[in-house]
Amino acid sequence: NAGVTQTPKFRVLKTGQSMTLLCAQDMNHEYMYWYRQDPGMGLRLIHYSVGEGTTAKGEVPDGYNVSRLKKQNFLLGLESAAPSQTSVYFCASSAHGGRTSYSNQPQHFGDGTRLSIL
Amino acid sequence: ELKVEQNPLFLSMQEGKNYTIYCNYSTTSDRLYWYRQDPGKSLESLFVLLSNGAVKQEGRLMASLDTKARLSTLHITAAVHDLSATYFCAVDSNSRGGSEKLVFGKGTKLTVNP
Numbered sequence: 001n002a003g004v005t006q007t008p009k010f011r012v013l014k015t016g017q018s019m020t021l022l023c024a025q026d027m028n029h030e031y032m033y034w035y036r037q038d039p040g041m042g043l044r045l046i047h048y049s050v051g052e053g054t055t056a057k058g059e060v061p062d063g064y065n066v067s068r069l070k071k072q073n074f075l076l077g078l079e080s081a082a083p084s085q086t087s088v089y090f091c092a093s094s095a096h097g098g099r100t101s102y103s104n105q106p107q108h109f110g111d112g113t114r115l116s117i118l
Numbered sequence: 119e120l121k122v123e124q125n126p127l128f129l130s131m132q133e134g135k136n137y138t139i140y141c142n143y144s145t146t147s148d149r150l151y152w153y154r155q156d157p158g159k160s161l162e163s164l165f166v167l168l169s170n171g172a173v174k175q176e177g178r179l180m181a182s183l184d185t186k187a188r189l190s191t192l193h194i195t196a197a198v199h200d201l202s203a204t205y206f207c208a209v210d211s212n213s214r215g216g217s218e219k220l221v222f223g224k225g226t227k228l229t230v231n232p
Contacts, residue, residue, distance in 0.1 A: 031218065040127075042206060042222035043161075058219070090161070094218055106151050106163035107218060 002026050004110035006091050012116045013081045021076040021113050023091030031094045032074040033058075033107065034066060036087040043090065049074055081117045089113045120145045120211040124223035131197050132231055139192040139226045141207035149210035150190050151220065152181050154203045161206065164192075197230045204228070 007022045023032065030051050035043040045058030049068040063085060065077045074093075078085060092107040121144040131137050141150070152164040165174045167183035167190060174181050178201065180193045190207055204227045208220040 040224060042122075042224040043208075043220075044222070045219060048219065059221075092161075096218075106153075106166050107220065108163070109153075109161040111160045 004091055004093055004108050006089075006110035006113050008113060009111065010114045012118065013078075014118055015081060015083060017081050018077070018079050019081065020078075021089055021091075021115075023074045023076070023093075023110060024072055025074075025091075025093040025108070026072065027093060027095070027108065028071070029093035029095050029108075030071075031096070032068065033092045033094075034064070034074065034076045035090045035092065036060065036085075037090060037112075038087050046076065046089075083117050085115065086117045087115060089115060120147070120209060120221045122207060122209050122221050122223040124205075124207055124226050126226060127224060128227050128229075130229045130231060131194075133198055134196050136196065137194050139194070139205055139207075139228075141190040141192070141209075141223055143188050143190075143209045143221075145211075146185070146188075147209045147211065148183075148185050149218070150183050151208045151210075152190070152192055153206045153208065155206065155225070156203050164205075194228075197228075199230050199232065202228055202230045 004025045033048040034046040037043045044060045047066040052071040055066045067075045091110045094107045095105045123142045150167045153161040165181040170185040172183045178195045183190045204225045206225045208222045211219045211221045
């Protein structure tokens with residue numbers, strides 16, 4: 001029962017390099033999210049997706065792009081990495097996003113990707 | 119813009135004692151979550167509070183929600199060392215339905231000492 005799997009777990013980049021973080025979920029969830037966690041800041045939403053082929057901006061989207069070509073995968077891209085993007089990145093998924101269903105299902109989180117940019 | 123404030127941000131307590139963590143939020147929402155995070159680990163869902171007056175309990179933790187006061191509390195009863203972790207509250211920012219766009223508090227780092 002894998003849940004939400006993030007790849008890679010650790011990465012060190014040089015300023016200006018690009019990379020893609022992969023998130024995969026096996027729970028058939030419609031909604032997926034990318035967050036960053038910085039010390040003393042809690043989690044902040046970068047981008048999210050409400051379904052295959054859709055993406056939307058969150059609170060801190062600048063410098064990142066995302067794609068959701070398949071329902072189970074959500075990719076986060078850094079086109080030109082900057083030291084300010086050094087952070088722990090978490091992917092999450094949820095079964096629904098609307099108030100039409102009063103399900104009590106929370107967002108399920110992956111183990112995180114620790115990214116350092118030198 | 120929804121803002122979520124937790125206090126205290128740091129809490130050191132002795133085993134066996136009781137304490138409460140507070141989560142205030144600035145705009146209307148009736149969906150609030152509590153998560154636990156151990157150092158270097160993922161976030162684990164503790165409670166989902168969906169309506170005014172909701173109260174949920176699991177072991178030594180009890181969470182409640184007062185949507186009129188825009189306040190949730192996480193009460194710890196007779197703390198034990200295993201409860202040491204960082205606790206986050208998160209509030210759904212989308213009051214008209216749609217995605218669960220959560221806004222997180224900064225977290226409360228709880229240390230339970232013998």
